[in-house]
Amino acid sequence: MPELPVLDYDAVLTAVTPTVAIDRVREALVRYHAGEWTMPPKVYLDSPPFGDFRAMPARGDGLALVKWITSFPGNPARGLPTVTGVICVSDATTGEPLMLLDARSVTALRTGAVATVAAQALARERARTVGIIGCGLHGAWVARCLAAAGYGPGVCNDPRIDAAQALASELDWDRGSREQALRCEVVCCVTPGAELVVDAGDLRPGLHLNMLGADGPGKAEASVAAVASCVLFCDEWEQASHGGELTPAVSAGLVSRDQVTELGAVLAREARGRPTPEAVTMFDSTGLAVQDLAVASAALDEWRRGGVKAQTVTL
């Protein structure tokens, strides 16, 4: 068995810049839409009362991957990260493992990347200001990716004032209230999904919303009325309608399949994006394994060309 390179948290973020992640995730969504990249539904393994594990496989461009990742909402109170895990990237033609990567950094980076891809495709053309509601790890990488793509300045909001201030200072943005964040042109909700942070009254003409927090059953960041008032987009209909921000509105019969467009179809120019400058657009991001494959594949390329050092193990 040959040596297997292993990239830790820092090595992943050294290997893949936000700009590369954004380009790779956009390309992955187009390839998935075209049927060239494939992905069975993610599998949940509950671990009550603590949280859940997810196994997320995907295949594309001669690689196959599984991400084994957690969501343990009570962990921060114990001084532990909410999200931890491992990715294994394998050769799709021989099955052999090619690389192991920290899953936490890949997840944060691809979440930031897809928020940026959605903003570029769906927000008003001249939209620049960014509201970040929820400044944890994922919120920070959403802000960093948007900043890398030229968005900003922004307003960072979080009940943990230190977290909001640290992110605002890093990007030379402002810390502010939820209401101030909601007045920006691109608003990204990146909370744990335990409380609503957007209601119908918060929607202003021309707003684009990225909903990134609700990635499983029982989580929501926007009221059903707010969701039903928007022009709707998602990463993948099955996940979004069963375990995403759209789920309560779909269950209530207020939103049906034909009212929701997958982002990949917009990127492939097979579906319309924003209909008018005044429309309020909402993108429901539930997180796809093909996005993880996009970032992991970029990391593997960078390691192969010598741009990042890896630990090694043998199996």
Place this chain on the structure above:
Amino acid sequence: MPELPVLDYDAVLTAVTPTVAIDRVREALVRYHAGEWTMPPKVYLDSPPFGDFRAMPARGDGLALVKWITSFPGNPARGLPTVTGVICVSDATTGEPLMLLDARSVTALRTGAVATVAAQALARERARTVGIIGCGLHGAWVARCLAAAGYGPGVCNDPRIDAAQALASELDWDRGSREQALRCEVVCCVTPGAELVVDAGDLRPGLHLNMLGADGPGKAEASVAAVASCVLFCDEWEQASHGGELTPAVSAGLVSRDQVTELGAVLAREARGRPTPEAVTMFDSTGLAVQDLAVASAALDEWRRGGVKAQTVTL
């Protein structure tokens, strides 16, 4: 992030003896039957025309695991193993990864272990002789585990004469024809499942058959007539009826749910095993993630008590 121990192929087999694997796998089947260990269905990710990947999660005794494993039948012709992969064991209360293990060795060991558990529970009480049809990696570990539990001597059969002879020599058993192997009291079929090796005419009174090769759609080692003639057992009904040895007989309407007993129920003494000494019993092993968890958990215990050395990485 703390250091993560990594066990390679040899370290897994150093950490967990066949005897320990047999005891742990038996216990896991009882715990799974009781609902204390849980497991969603395994997920297949096809990689045509080469093979497939499987993501297999399970949880029990404070641990959670995913196995990312391949079946690439054309690999041996390219000098590569059919089965490769990685297991990540995590803490079920915090979600944090605790250990990475080579999946090939764990799979071979738990396959041998479950074959032995089934023979102990279902074969005639004084059955000792073993026929091994298919002497690849899994066949070899089936033979080794049965030998460790006191079974033997046996007959090793394989179209690759060298493989059959090597295994026979290792255990001081004999190499022989398929017919000779089928005359033993416990017959284990461990072929790739591409050709039938057991027909109804091969069944003799008192025989116990372990069917270990057919673990996915389109694979079979016994004819439908042979299957329908046996008293039937399986590791898990859903897998066995959809992607196991029983599948063609179930599809043909010859076998229904109430004719098949799960091995865990027999081990828990909630269902009858062998009905009479003359009955022909057949156990369909499709491979369960809880069996992998049993072996991985034993390896983690052994590492924690200093019985095996691990490589380390940080994530």
